[in-house]
Amino acid sequence: MHLKARNLSVTFGQVKALQGVTLEARPGEVVAIFGANGSGKTTFLKAVAGLVPVSSGRITYHGEDITALPAHERVARGIHYVSDRARVALRMTVRENLDVGGYLRKPAERREALKKVVDLFPVLGEKAPSPAGILSGGERQMLVIGRALMGNPSLLLFDEPFLGLSLEVRERILPVIDGELRGRTTILLAEHDLGAAIRLLDRYCVFVNGELIHEGGRSEVPTGERLHAAFRRFYQQAGEESPEREDR
Ligand SMILES: Nc1ncnc2c1ncn2[C@@H]1O[C@H](COP(=O)(O)OP(=O)(O)OP(=O)(O)O)[C@@H](O)[C@H]1O
Numbered sequence: 001m002h003l004k005a006r007n008l009s010v011t012f013g014q015v016k017a018l019q020g021v022t023l024e025a026r027p028g029e030v031v032a033i034f035g036a037n038g039s040g041k042t043t044f045l046k047a048v049a050g051l052v053p054v055s056s057g058r059i060t061y062h063g064e065d066i067t068a069l070p071a072h073e074r075v076a077r078g079i080h081y082v083s084d085r086a087r088v089a090l091r092m093t094v095r096e097n098l099d100v101g102g103y104l105r106k107p108a109e110r111r112e113a114l115k116k117v118v119d120l121f122p123v124l125g126e127k128a129p130s131p132a133g134i135l136s137g138g139e140r141q142m143l144v145i146g147r148a149l150m151g152n153p154s155l156l157l158f159d160e161p162f163l164g165l166s167l168e169v170r171e172r173i174l175p176v177i178d179g180e181l182r183g184r185t186t187i188l189l190a191e192h193d194l195g196a197a198i199r200l201l202d203r204y205c206v207f208v209n210g211e212l213i214h215e216g217g218r219s220e221v222p223t224g225e226r227l228h229a230a231f232r233r234f235y236q237q238a239g240e241e242s243p244e245r246e247d248r
């Protein structure tokens, strides 16, 4: 569904983490947010999820002003933040972790959702009775994504979903986002993995020091050498090295 953030600012003490960001994601669109470390990507996603308070600005979702809505009420409206650290409840089983994601749904819907998630990530079915603590990093990432899907999200806020994943795991997760979610679920994607983001995005924007300094459509994303040159420039504006990732 349609997300609009207008003039959003977030401050942490003296730190201006976000400064007047205006950004919108239309229903079903994948919008990538690029930016160096500390440029405000996570802060933006968390502000939309209601996990950090905004100091000014306005967020509307599906026409409703949600700026002051507590996080759990945003979850009830289908807004799910998927954290970059694959945080799962380690002592709960894989199955219980998934059930937490579907806690607002009727039992029949939850069973249906579980079937689908296990279809998408069979390993979660195989390890359903095991504590989530035994999962590898890649499997935990599948679990956090699966848990979000259990809630029937209409807006997914992905915070670096490919961070630290092996190529193999990345290739298992990418098609799920590209196939199952694309076009159905609105997605904001903060990502340093340019190759993965470029495969998914409809539009992109670039944050530098908490400000949105550039945005463009899919056809405007530079490719090959130009991509690296362009992003090196953006990262340098923030006084950072660009991430050393291959352009896969
Ligand atoms: N809870 C907090 N308290 C104080 N400062 C914070 C807090 N969270 C973020 N910041 C600061 O806000 C700025 C933006 O941080 P944020 O985590 O949004 O960046 P990011 O673009 O997600 O970076 P990364 O690519 O490293 O994940 C940084 O200067 C950061 O130090």
Ligand SMILES: [Mg+2]
Binding pocket: 041, 042, 043, 084, 159, 190
């Ligand atoms: Mg971040």
